[in-house]
Amino acid sequence: MLLNTIAFFLFFCILLSAYYILPKFLQKYILAVANIYYFALAGVRSFIYISAVTLVTFLFALLFDRPNKQQSVLKKMQDNVITTKEKMSNRKMSAKKKRNFFLLLLVVLLSPFVFLKFCPMFPGSRFSVLTIPLGMSFYILKAIGYCVEVYRGNEKAENSFLSYATFIFYFPTILQGPICRYSDMGKQFATPHSFDYDTVKLGAQRFVWGLLKKLLIANGLAHYVDYVFQNVSALFGVEVALGVMLYLVQLYADFSGYMDMAIGVSQMLDIDLPENFNRPFTSKSVPEFWQRWHMTLGFWFRDYVLYPFVMSPPSRTLRKKTAGLLGKKLSNALPALCGTLLVWLLTGLWHGVSVTYLLWGAYFGVLVAGSMFIDAIAGKIKFRQTNFFIDAFRVVRTFVLVSVGAFFLRAPSLDTIESGFAIMIRNPGFSTLATPLQTFFDAGMKKGQLIILAAGVLIMLLSGIISHKKSARTILNNLPILVRWSIYVSIVYCIILCASYMGGSEPTYFMYMHF
Amino acid sequence: MRKIVQKILEEVKQEPIENDSGHLLNDGIIDSFDVINIVQALEDEFDIIISAKFVIPENFKDIDSICEFVAQIRAEAE
Numbered sequence: 001m002l003l004n005t006i007a008f009f010l011f012f013c014i015l016l017s018a019y020y021i022l023p024k025f026l027q028k029y030i031l032a033v034a035n036i037y038y039f040a041l042a043g044v045r046s047f048i049y050i051s052a053v054t055l056v057t058f059l060f061a062l063l064f065d066r067p068n069k070q071q072s073v074l075k076k077m078q079d080n081v082i083t084t085k086e087k088m089s090n091r092k093m094s095a096k097k098k099r100n101f102f103l104l105l106l107v108v109l110l111s112p113f114v115f116l117k118f119c120p121m122f123p124g125s126r127f128s129v130l131t132i133p134l135g136m137s138f139y140i141l142k143a144i145g146y147c148v149e150v151y152r153g154n155e156k157a158e159n160s161f162l163s164y165a166t167f168i169f170y171f172p173t174i175l176q177g178p179i180c181r182y183s184d185m186g187k188q189f190a191t192p193h194s195f196d197y198d199t200v201k202l203g204a205q206r207f208v209w210g211l212l213k214k215l216l217i218a219n220g221l222a223h224y225v226d227y228v229f230q231n232v233s234a235l236f237g238v239e240v241a242l243g244v245m246l247y248l249v250q251l252y253a254d255f256s257g258y259m260d261m262a263i264g265v266s267q268m269l270d271i272d273l274p275e276n277f278n279r280p281f282t283s284k285s286v287p288e289f290w291q292r293w294h295m296t297l298g299f300w301f302r303d304y305v306l307y308p309f310v311m312s313p314p315s316r317t318l319r320k321k322t323a324g325l326l327g328k329k330l331s332n333a334l335p336a337l338c339g340t341l342l343v344w345l346l347t348g349l350w351h352g353v354s355v356t357y358l359l360w361g362a363y364f365g366v367l368v369a370g371s372m373f374i375d376a377i378a379g380k381i382k383f384r385q386t387n388f389f390i391d392a393f394r395v396v397r398t399f400v401l402v403s404v405g406a407f408f409l410r411a412p413s414l415d416t417i418e419s420g421f422a423i424m425i426r427n428p429g430f431s432t433l434a435t436p437l438q439t440f441f442d443a444g445m446k447k448g449q450l451i452i453l454a455a456g457v458l459i460m461l462l463s464g465i466i467s468h469k470k471s472a473r474t475i476l477n478n479l480p481i482l483v484r485w486s487i488y489v490s491i492v493y494c495i496i497l498c499a500s501y502m503g504g505s506e507p508t509y510f511m512y513m514h515f
Numbered sequence: 516m517r518k519i520v521q522k523i524l525e526e527v528k529q530e531p532i533e534n535d536s537g538h539l540l541n542d543g544i545i546d547s548f549d550v551i552n553i554v555q556a557l558e559d560e561f562d563i564i565i566s567a568k569f570v571i572p573e574n575f576k577d578i579d580s581i582c583e584f585v586a587q588i589r590a591e592a593e
Contacts, residue, residue: 152567152568153568154568154571287546287548291543291546291547303567303570303571307550307551307567308567310551311554311565311566311567316564319555332555335551336548336551372548375548
């Protein structure tokens with residue numbers, strides 16, 4: 001059930017009413033029923049997968065946290081009746097057993113996920129028809145993160161299956177995240193929530209803003225972007241370049257639009273979700289961009305892949321062994337460089353097992369690792385003076401570099417990538433700057449749609465700049481009531497207009513659902 | 516220990532860091548790669564091994580919280 005459908009609207013109205021009208025102690029059960037109903041609509045296969053992952057990780061976490069027979073040994077340690085040698089021996093045995101158990105869990109969890117990711121690589125085989133169950137790419141990371149934190153002792157295992165299942169099944173986060181941590185969510189699900197008009201109002205505003213981004217900008221740009229990628233070899237380079245850059249804007253509008261809707265829905269239930277975007281198009285470097293885009297995925301890979309890799313014994317050995325050859329700065333940076341490349345390759349594979357996704361991961365891995373390498377050799381070079389033009393140059397440069405990566409993500413094959421770059425070099429079409437405009441019309445757009453789309457993109461980008469100083473919703477809520485309601489009515493009118501003009505009356509899927 | 520930790524932070528960031536500079540990690544004063552450099556410097560300075568489980572936002576809130584987890588690791592090692 002997509003968030004931009006009438007069915008979801010009806011579902012959520014019933015949920016919201018029951019959530020705040022019925023006694024507060026029923027809220028967690030109402031949420032559980034809503035989660036199950038939402039997922040059951042996705043089909044039996046998806047429901048079975050998420051239930052299995054929930055049950056397995058819930059039980060494994062309890063086992064990790066279980067007081068074991070070593071507790072009596074620990075008591076003896078406190079009484080100082082045990083020798084140091086015995087202390088070290090017992091700690092090692094317990095840690096080794098726990099580590100093996102944890103590795104077994106990872107194998108159990110990741111094997112079906114990796115298998116299903118690889119299936120499309122074998123067209124013609126009986127497994128090629130298998131697809132990733134709904135939301136698996138997202139909830140599997142949530143579940144693994146929870147187990148890691150319990151394994152490390154940073155968190156206590158949750159004893160209530162209902163609370164844990166609510167965390168994994170939580171419907172606003174199923175389709176595209178954000179990838180939450182149990183430490184942030186568990187208490188919120190257990191706490192009763194009272195109706196607060198301002199909270200619900202802010203949540204509704206956020207939801208509507210996300211819906212507008214999806215219907216107006218993402219769906220609108222899709223016409224042009226799809227046309228460009230289907231006709232790369234027949235276009236000028238400037239049109240292909242514009243298509244690639246607009247694809248990045250489309251992806252942002254689609255993905256961040258969904259985030260706004262998910263966060264808004266959750267806010268209306270008085271449950272806070274983490275942000276996934278922080279004005280990425282204001283970034284002055286590629287590493288900064290990835291600290292502002294799909295942040296929860298970045299944090300997950302940082303905490304559960306990069307840091308463990310860099311702080312592992314083999315990485316420490318690598319540092320020590322290369323210190324004499326490379327010097328201290330570079331040998332210290334080497335594990336982080338390797339870890340960065342690993343993270344980006346895995347992130348590429350997380351999106352899908354294909355050459356284009358691997359190329360995407362490798363491209364950004366090299367860019368981010370390259371930036372670290374330069375810092376390691378030259379130290380952090382900071383321009384003592386910076387001004388609007390230098391910052392603007394950096395922002396544009398970052399946008400272009402990230403757009404190239406987005407090209408790899410969107411292109412259906414290596415041939416498209418090759419054709420695209422070849423056309424941009426051989427036949428840029430700078431003398432025919434009017435053709436991109438014509439291409440919009442060739443893609444089936446009308447003049448009115450184009451104007452509305454351009455206005456929407458401008459408003460979206462400007463709101464990102466404004467919200468640096470003050471939240472756009474705070475500004476909106478401080479406006480006089482007549483002005484505020486005029487804006488609300490205009491937005492609703494835009495949404496209806498978009499549904500008629502941009503995407504027809506059928507709801508369109510969100511782009512990150514496919515991962 | 517506090518002065519040593521502060522010196523390490525300032526060497527990594529190449530700018531002054533005080534305890535009231537804000538949440539080091541969450542406010543973007545240090546980034547993921549700065550954390551790695553800080554951890555390596557702490558390991559070299561105090562001859563300890565810092566595992567990934569200690570690299571959490573709570574331990575990199577400010578100078579005092581870094582000192583606390585370093586002290587905890589040193590105590591566990593003894």
